[in-house]
Amino acid sequence: xxxxxxxxxxxxxxxxxxxxxxxxxxxxxxxxxxxxxxxxxxxxxxxxxxxxxxxxxxxxxxxxxxxxxxxxxxxxxxxxxxxxxxxxxxxxxxxxxxxxxxxxxxxxxxxxxxxxxxxxxxxxxxxxxxxxxxxxx
Amino acid sequence: xxxxxxxxxxxxxxxxxxxxxxxxxxxxxxxxxxxxxxxxxxxxxxxxxxxxxxxxxxxxxxxxxxxxxxxxxxxxxxxxxxxxxxxxxxxxxxxxxxxxxxxxxxxxxxxxxxxxxxxxxxxxxxxxxxxxxxxxx
Amino acid sequence: xxxxxxxxxxxxxxxxxxxxxxxxxxxxxxxxxxxxxxxxxxxxxxxxxxxxxxxxxxxxxxxxxxxxxxxxxxxxxxxx
Amino acid sequence: xxxxxxxxxxxxxxxxxxxxxxxxxxxxxxxxxxxxxxxxxxxxxxxxxxxxxxxxxxxxxxxxxxxxxxxxxxxxxxxx
Numbered sequence: 001x002x003x004x005x006x007x008x009x010x011x012x013x014x015x016x017x018x019x020x021x022x023x024x025x026x027x028x029x030x031x032x033x034x035x036x037x038x039x040x041x042x043x044x045x046x047x048x049x050x051x052x053x054x055x056x057x058x059x060x061x062x063x064x065x066x067x068x069x070x071x072x073x074x075x076x077x078x079x080x081x082x083x084x085x086x087x088x089x090x091x092x093x094x095x096x097x098x099x100x101x102x103x104x105x106x107x108x109x110x111x112x113x114x115x116x117x118x119x120x121x122x123x124x125x126x127x128x129x130x131x132x133x134x135x136x137x
Numbered sequence: 138x139x140x141x142x143x144x145x146x147x148x149x150x151x152x153x154x155x156x157x158x159x160x161x162x163x164x165x166x167x168x169x170x171x172x173x174x175x176x177x178x179x180x181x182x183x184x185x186x187x188x189x190x191x192x193x194x195x196x197x198x199x200x201x202x203x204x205x206x207x208x209x210x211x212x213x214x215x216x217x218x219x220x221x222x223x224x225x226x227x228x229x230x231x232x233x234x235x236x237x238x239x240x241x242x243x244x245x246x247x248x249x250x251x252x253x254x255x256x257x258x259x260x261x262x263x264x265x266x267x268x269x270x271x272x273x274x
Numbered sequence: 275x276x277x278x279x280x281x282x283x284x285x286x287x288x289x290x291x292x293x294x295x296x297x298x299x300x301x302x303x304x305x306x307x308x309x310x311x312x313x314x315x316x317x318x319x320x321x322x323x324x325x326x327x328x329x330x331x332x333x334x335x336x337x338x339x340x341x342x343x344x345x346x347x348x349x350x351x352x353x354x
Numbered sequence: 355x356x357x358x359x360x361x362x363x364x365x366x367x368x369x370x371x372x373x374x375x376x377x378x379x380x381x382x383x384x385x386x387x388x389x390x391x392x393x394x395x396x397x398x399x400x401x402x403x404x405x406x407x408x409x410x411x412x413x414x415x416x417x418x419x420x421x422x423x424x425x426x427x428x429x430x431x432x433x434x
Contacts, residue, residue, distance in 0.1 A: 003148055008141025011161065015214035018165040021158070021234075023227060024148065025434055028155040038433065041362050041426050043408035069433065077152035081434050090160060090238060094231065097158075101227060101434055110433025111363030122364040123432045162354060175353065178282050178346050180328035206353065218354050238354055247353025248283030259284040260352045 003079055010066045010084050017063035017086035021093035023101055029076030035115040038071045038080065044109045045069075052103050060096040062087050067100055069110065099136045106133040140216055147203045147221050154200035154223035158230035160238055166213030172252040175208045175217065181246045182206075189240050197233040199224050204237055206247065236273045243270040275341040279309065283349045285322075288312040298341035305337060305345065316349065323348040355421040359389065363429045365402075368392040378421035385417060385425065396429065403428040 003024055011020060027036045053065045066084040074080060081104060085096035104110070105125075112123040140161055148157060164173045190202045203221040211217060218241060222233035241247070242262075249260040277298040281289040289310060296308050305324075306314040316322050317334070324334040325346040331337060339345050357378040361369040369390060376388050385404075386394040396402050397414070404414040405426040411417060419425050 002145060004141040004145025007144050007159075008139060011140055011216075015163075016166050018163060020161040020163075022144075022161075023159075023230070024157040025227065026152075026155060026157075028225065029153050039363060040433075041360070041405070041428060043424070043426070044405060044410065044428075047408075079148075088165065090162065093160070094235065098231065105434035106431065108431060108433050109362075109428060110431055111429070112432045113364075122367070125430045125432045129432075176283060177353075178280070178325070178348065180344070180346070181325060181330065181348075184328075242354030243351065245351060245353050246282070246348060247351055248349070249352045250284075259287070262350045262352045266352075266354075 003082055006066065006068065006082060007084060010064065010086070014064040014086035017093075018088045019090045019093045020084055020086045021090065021097045022066075022082065022084035023097050024079055025081040025101075027074050027076045027078050027080060032116045033076060033114045034117075035073055035075050036080070037073045037113050037115070037120070038069070039111050040069075040071050041109045048108050049104075052100060052108070056085070056096045056100050059099070060085065060087055060092040062092070062096055065096065065100070067104070069104060069108070071110070102129070102132045102136060105129045140219055143203065143205065143219060144221060147201065147223070151201040151223035154230075155225045156227045156230045157221055157223045158227065158234045159203075159219065159221035160234050161216055162218040162238075164211050164213045164215050164217060169253045170213060170251045171254075172210050172212050173217070174210045174250050174252070174257070175206070176248050177206075177208050178246045185245055186241075189237060189245070193222070193233045193237050196236070197222065197224055197229040199229070199233055202233065202237070204241070206241060206245070208247070239266070239269045239273060242266045277339045277341060278344045279305070280344060280346040281309075281313065282346060283351070285313055285316060285347050285349050288316065298339055298343065300337070300339040300343075300345065302335040302337045309347070313347065317347065321350050357419045357421060358424045359385070360424060360426040361389075361393065362426060363431070365393055365396060365427050365429050368396065378419055378423065380417070380419040380423075380425065382415040382417045389427070393427065397427065401430050 063086040068082040083100045085093045087093040106129040113120045200223040205219040220237045222230045224230040243266040276295040277300045279294045356375040357380045359374045
């Protein structure tokens with residue numbers, strides 16, 4: 001799926017919202033990273049993302065929310081995650097994207113490992129990610 | 138210009154950035170608004186936006202910044218403003234978009250009026266917009 | 275050749291026009307005298323800026339425009 | 355028919371496999387006994403969750419899986 005097409009379609013689907021905020025996360029190159037693999041536990045992931053989307057939509061009065069997360073092996077520059085929120089006001093749209101991203105990083109059933117010269121390394125969750133998540137409790 | 142194409146092109150132009158945040162502001166329908174007109178003072182607007190973009194890029198260590206603001210008459214659902222920032226990390230990308238939007242609302246040379254049933258009405262700057270701008274001083 | 279005065283945003287409505295041409299040189303008092311009472315009252319407020327030759331004046335009362343210059347009267351903005 | 359145990363994320367490396375099949379019923383102590391010492395040590399940590407039949411258990415030590423059920427061992431996540 002193309003990121004541009006996804007955002008254009010989302011925009012077209014929400015003509016009446018005053019603003020749309022989005023975040024696109026990509027595999028970073030550098031640091032010797034050759035590839036990134038995202039795995040998940042499917043029976044939990046989709047229902048979890050749907051519940052998260054409904055929670056964000058209710059909390060921020062959204063007209064629409066797009067939450068897209070890839071799994072599999074990706075190379076630097078490729079998109080991993082795309083979140084967009086359409087809302088009457090900018091602050092609500094921003095906060096909704098921020099909240100969904102924080103949950104996708106620390107409260108959704110995804111695991112990430114990266115391949116460097118010497119093989120695959122699992123990415124440990126960071127304390128900062130958990131602190132970010134706590135902002136929404 | 139298509140919003141989807143602009144974001145796709147921006148994404149392609151910044152393959153190495155870890156994240157891209159964006160905000161798209163559109164003409165809101167409802168409240169009896171039939172149309173919106175944005176005017177500007179061209180000798181100041183472009184140089185002001187270029188300076189703003191450079192300031193945001195330096196402050197947040199951006200890989201790239203897109204700042205697009207329409208002028209003329211627009212109808213509900215049409216895009217007014219599009220800002221995107223590519224950065225190594227999400228927080229920097231979000232803050233850059235937020236800062237540029239706050240400046241475009243309160244510190245760039247644009248004036249907005251809306252047409253309702255009874256004619257055109259100039260939009261007064263809001264105290265909240267000035268407070269938002271002050272966050273970046 | 276003359277000084278061109280531009281009325282931006284809501285000042286257009288107060289002035290009843292988008293632009294005016296006056297003979298230079300034009301200083302602050304000259305500007306207040308030619309723009310009409312309503313616009314002059316706005317100009318005296320701190321929140322209204324004046325640009326000359328494409329630059330916003332740090333001290334608008336120091337305006338000194340020559341023939342050929344453009345003077346822009348800039349009320350508070352509302353973009354985005 | 356048996357209980358299928360899934361090792362997610364880094365637990366795959368500790369287990370040396372992605373999945374295992376064991377005879378049901380399977381309770382918490384049975385799980386600790388069949389997954390190997392390294393995985394068992396992880397399971398005892400609060401930050402590792404257990405799901406059964408597609409639902410995360412509020413109290414993982416109350417696990418009771420029957421033949422045909424899937425038990426997923428969920429280490430701390432790192433998505434986005």
